[in-house]
Amino acid sequence: MKVVLVFQPKNTLHLETMSIEKKVRKICCIGAGYVGGPTCSIIAYKCPEIQVMVTDVSQERINQWNSDKLPIYEPDLDDIVKECRGRNLFFSIDVEQAIKEANLILISVNTPTKTYGMGKGRAADLKYIELAARTIARVSDQSKIVVEKSTVPVKAAESIINILKANVKPGIRHQVLSNPEFLSEGTAIRDLLNPDRVLIGGEQSPDGQEAIAALSDVYGHWVKKEKIITMNTWSSELSKLSANAFLAQRISSINAISAICEATGADVTEVAHAVGTDTRIGSKFLQAGIGFGGSCFVKDVLNLTYLCESLNLPEVAAYWQQIIDMNEYQKRRFADQIVKCMFNTVSNKKIAILGFSFKKNTGDTRESPAIYVCKYLLEEGAKLQIYDPKVNHDQIMWELMKPEISENPERVKELVEICDSPYHAIEGTHALAVCTEWDEFKELDYKTIYNKMLKPPFIFDGRLILDHKMLQEIGFHVETIGKRLSRPPVCRPYANSVQ
Ligand SMILES: NC(=O)c1ccc[n+]([C@@H]2O[C@H](COP(=O)([O-])OP(=O)(O)OC[C@H]3O[C@@H](n4cnc5c(N)ncnc54)[C@H](O)[C@@H]3O)[C@@H](O)[C@H]2O)c1
Numbered sequence: 361m362k363v364v365l366v367f368q369p370k371n372t373l374h375l376e377t378m379s380i381e382k383k384v385r386k387i388c389c390i391g392a393g394y395v396g397g398p399t400c401s402i403i404a405y406k407c408p409e410i411q412v413m414v415t416d417v418s419q420e421r422i423n424q425w426n427s428d429k430l431p432i433y434e435p436d437l438d439d440i441v442k443e444c445r446g447r448n449l450f451f452s453i454d455v456e457q458a459i460k461e462a463n464l465i466l467i468s469v470n471t472p473t474k475t476y477g478m479g480k481g482r483a484a485d486l487k488y489i490e491l492a493a494r495t496i497a498r499v500s501d502q503s504k505i506v507v508e509k510s511t512v513p514v515k516a517a518e519s520i521i522n523i524l525k526a527n528v529k530p531g532i533r534h535q536v537l538s539n540p541e542f543l544s545e546g547t548a549i550r551d552l553l554n555p556d557r558v559l560i561g562g563e564q565s566p567d568g569q570e571a572i573a574a575l576s577d578v579y580g581h582w583v584k585k586e587k588i589i590t591m592n593t594w595s596s597e598l599s600k601l602s603a604n605a606f607l608a609q610r611i612s613s614i615n616a617i618s619a620i621c622e623a624t625g626a627d628v629t630e631v632a633h634a635v636g637t638d639t640r641i642g643s644k645f646l647q648a649g650i651g652f653g654g655s656c657f658v659k660d661v662l663n664l665t666y667l668c669e670s671l672n673l674p675e676v677a678a679y680w681q682q683i684i685d686m687n688e689y690q691k692r693r694f695a696d697q698i699v700k701c702m703f704n705t706v707s708n709k710k711i712a713i714l715g716f717s718f719k720k721n722t723g724d725t726r727e728s729p730a731i732y733v734c735k736y737l738l739e740e741g742a743k744l745q746i747y748d749p750k751v752n753h754d755q756i757m758w759e760l761m762k763p764e765i766s767e768n769p770e771r772v773k774e775l776v777e778i779c780d781s782p783y784h785a786i787e788g789t790h791a792l793a794v795c796t797e798w799d800e801f802k803e804l805d806y807k808t809i810y811n812k813m814l815k816p817p818f819i820f821d822g823r824l825i826l827d828h829k830m831l832q833e834i835g836f837h838v839e840t841i842g843k844r845l846s847r848p849p850v851c852r853p854y855a856n857s858v859q
Pocket residue numbers: 390391392393394395396415416417418421455468469470471488491492509510511512541542543544545655656
């Protein structure tokens with residue numbers, strides 16, 4: 361370890377370490393959200409000798425992490441937290457103290473799309489990252505490894521480095537690494553325990569390599585060496601944005617094909633199967649539906665398009681922007697399909713919305729396609745009865761009453777009822793729309809549902825998860841995405857071009 365003599369005020373001589381410690385003993389995570397909470401729980405679980413302190417500015421979030429009802433739902437997360445909490449996993453509001461004590465700091469704060477100023481609606485808002493960096497610089501008395509875990513535009517680490525350099529105390533030299541997180545909500549614990557790869561980007565210098573080695577050792581407790589990929593910082597940052605853009609692109613691609621299927625009589629499930637069995641393409645992420653949501657895909661693809669524009673690459677920006685446009689088109693198309701099928705009006709008609717989270721096995725509603733389907737139906741005057749197994753009532757109302765979703769929040773209160781069970785949600789409705797692929801929707805008693813709905817009862821399966829043949833036999837009028845179901849020619853909204 362290198363040492364340097366530093367003159368402190370009052371002319372006292374003080375020994376200050378310049379380099380980072382080679383072994384990680386205490387971790388501070390800034391941001392106790394969907395990434396910080398589960399990631400640190402797994403680190404604590406797999407590395408009992410490392411103390412992990414997860415911090416957040418939100419007292420409420422920290423209280424929840426310290427309670428029996430965790431702030432996020434993830435399969436198996438409860439058990440892991442219960443095992444480690446109080447042993448080597450702690451949750452605290454005291455961000456500064458945790459930074460001081462740690463020798464490795466994970467920045468896992470949110471990087472939402474900017475809602476103001478330059479890059480509004482597209483660029484990532486890095487104000488929380490910057491604040492975290494300034495706090496680290498201000499309170500640190502030793503050199504630390506600072507790990508950028510949040511998803512950021514390329515070269516964001518440079519801003520962190522500059523802030524740290526300009527504000528640190530004498531003799532301190534932090535190392536900044538990029539270590540993007542690839543977990544997927546709903547399978548976060550599985551993904552963290554068995555990642556496809558761990559990516560670590562760092563400075564191509566001896567100090568940078570030491571920092572990379574220290575972080576690699578942490579993951580090395582449970583991830584095979586060959587799965588830990590190291591590279592330069594900018595490649596690592598761009599890899600994360602690229603991976604999300606590629607995944608979103610596959611969904612938009614199959615959704616674009618679904619529109620062609622509806623117009624021609626082809627079946628998107630069959631096409632996806634045929635395409636996906638090509639080993640060069642693979643079968644994952646080829647499920648047509650009402651579009652992608654979540655906190656990452658929309659934000660990160662927008663962020664990539666903005667980056668391209670900033671780099672004066674307008675053709676590249678337009679290419680990636682089309683993925684977002686196709687996603688918007690798909691959500692709108694589904695809502696239009698509902699209106700057209702229900703004799704061109706849903707005004708005052710009751711519609712059950714099954715599922716509100718952006719995908720199954722999470723309570724996260726950020727950018728959920730269900731929000732936009734509800735928005736369009738509310739604009740048409742429909743009365744919605746909404747049920748989701750993991751999203752609480754206030755959260756649903758909060759999403760629907762946001763100014764960008766509704767101009768008249770009072771009207772939303774009049775038109776929306778949140779229900780505790782799917783059977784309550786379908787009571788007296790004209791139609792049922794599946795907006796999230798929760799497994800429990802496949803198992804419902806559709807004969808009972810049929811009897812409780814007004815006739816003719818419509819089912820719109822926006823996730824292609826239901827047994828359409830069985831539903832038709834019961835007597836439902838069934839519509840879905842990317843295929844024509846045999847039925848009386850009362851409504852074939854996209855079927856008029858080729859017969
Ligand atoms: N959610 C995902 O599935 C996922 C997956 C991979 C990567 N990411 C990326 O990880 C980052 C975090 O995402 P998330 O979903 O966990 O966000 P989140 O909103 O759930 O959590 C972020 C937390 O950071 C806290 N925070 C903000 N500024 C802070 C500060 N200065 N000090 C302490 N706490 C602070 C917030 O209060 C919030 O609780 C984002 O950049 C996101 O793009 C998310």
